[in-house]
Structures are given as structure tokens and as C-alpha cells.
């Protein structure tokens with residue numbers, strides 16, 4: 287029988303990369319990662335987390351005193367954000383909702399996402415809009431890659447299906463009124479904004495439904511095959527379980543590949559520069 291799954295971007299990506307990894311990580315709950323992070327990586331993760339918390343406080347309306355930011359890199363990021371804040375220029379009716387989660391049903395599963403910042407309001411024509419922002423402290427990413435990422439597709443789909451929950455009258459929102467902006471602290475004047483449309487949502491949602499079907503079929507068979515693509519094994523902590531040590535090792539991309547427990551999901555999205 288299929289277990290009801292709460293599907294984050296990480297779970298989606300891991301299932302599609304390797305079904306055995308999905309089983310080991312989310313069903314058998316084997317520890318991940320197997321090896322400790324380097325000191326430098328730990329520092330970058332902490333700095334990214336601190337920066338996200340600063341922005342959360344800022345968008346909650348709290349005053350940030352730059353002098354209290356101890357870390358020089360984080361202080362510099364904060365100054366950069368103040369100069370280039372991409373979440374300006376919204377109508378006065380806009381509401382700023384930092385670190386906001388949203389869950390919508392996908393057949394007998396749940397889709398889940400947590401947004402760095404969600405801005406909702408009504409445009410000059412009275413149409414509701416929703417604009418997501420995702421803060422990136424690591425290397426900038428090409429627009430084409432961002433478009434194809436599960437983070438992008440999941441976030442846009444979540445808003446198209448569930449954003450009416452944010453309006454008291456449960457207003458429906460057109461996919462054309464949804465945007466997602468990635469802002470890179472290393473390229474602060476070049477945010478990447480991705481739009482959406484009804485046609486794109488129909489295709490995206492259809493693919494997510496197919497994914498749910500594939501997941502159910504895998505549960506029914508209870509067969510969790512190893513991936514044929516050994517490139518996925520290079521960043522995987524389960525090589526010893528699978529006899530894939532010959533794949534070699536690579537440093538995982540900590541932003542999308544790192545999967546905290548969904549009930550305690552961290553708010554950071556740092557990547558190695």
C-alpha cells in the first residue's frame with residue numbers, strides 16, 4: 287500500500303535521480319550525509335542561514351542594526367541587499383510574508399514548499415498577484431537552469447494551486463499573476479525573475495501528477511532500483527550500501543541537494559561559491 291508522502295523539491299529530485307536513494311533516505315531513514323562537512327562548508331552554511339534570518343526579520347518589520355552583525359561576510363551581504371533589495375516597488379496593499387510554507391494535495395500525496403519571501407496583493411486593476419523571492423548566497427545560476435529546477439516548478443505549481451489560501455475570500459489567482467525571483471547576493475543587480483502561465487501550469491501539474499503515479503507504482507511493486515546513471519552516485523552518501531564506490535566522489539551542491547528533515551526544514555539556501 288502506498289504511504290502518503292509529503293513531497294518537497296528535494297524528495298522529488300531524489301526520487302527522479304535514484305529510487306533506491308529515495309527508499310534509503312526517506313523510508314528507511316538512513317543517516318545523510320555519511321561524512322562530516324568541511325569547516326569551510328560549515329561556515330558558509332551558517333553564514334547563509336544567518337543572512338536568511340536577517341532578511342526574515344527585516345520583512346517582519348524589525349529593525350536591523352548593522353553594527354550587531356558580527357560576521358563580516360554577512361554584514362557585507364546585508365549592505366548589498368539594502369542597496370539592491372529586489373522586493374521593492376509593490377503596491378501599498380502588498381503583504382510581505384517571509385519564511386512561509388504552503389502545502390497542497392497531489393492525488394493522495396502532499397506537495398510542500400517553504401518560501402524565503404512571498405509577497406501578495408492586488409495590482410492596479412484589482413487582480414490578485416503573488417510574487418516569490420528566493421535568496422541565494424552562492425554562485426549565480428543561469429536562467430535556463432533555474433527554469434528547469436524542481437524548486438522553480440514546485441514553487442510555481444504550489445502557488446497556482448494553493449495561493450488562494452492567503453486571501454480571506456479565497457480569491458483565485460491566475461498563473462499569469464505569479465512570479466518567482468531568484469536574487470543572488472553575488473550578482474545583486476541581476477535578479478532572475480520567472481513568470482508563469484496557464485499553459486505552463488497545465489503542463490507542469492500534469493507532470494507532477496505523472497510523478498505521483500510513478501511513485502504509487504513504485505510503492506506497489508516495492509522495488510527500488512539503483513540508478514543507471516553513476517553520476518548521481520558521485521554525490522551520494524549511500525555508495526557503500528550499493529557497492530558504487532567506484533563512481534568516485536563529488537562535493538554535493540548544498541543548496542538543492544541538502545535535505546533537512548521536512549518537519550524541521552532549515553531556511554537556508556547557501557551554495558558553495
Ligand code: SF4
Pocket residue numbers: 303304305306307310512513518519522523524525526527528530
Ligand atoms: S549510491 Fe547511487 S545507486 Fe546507490 S542510492 Fe546513491 S545514487 Fe542510488
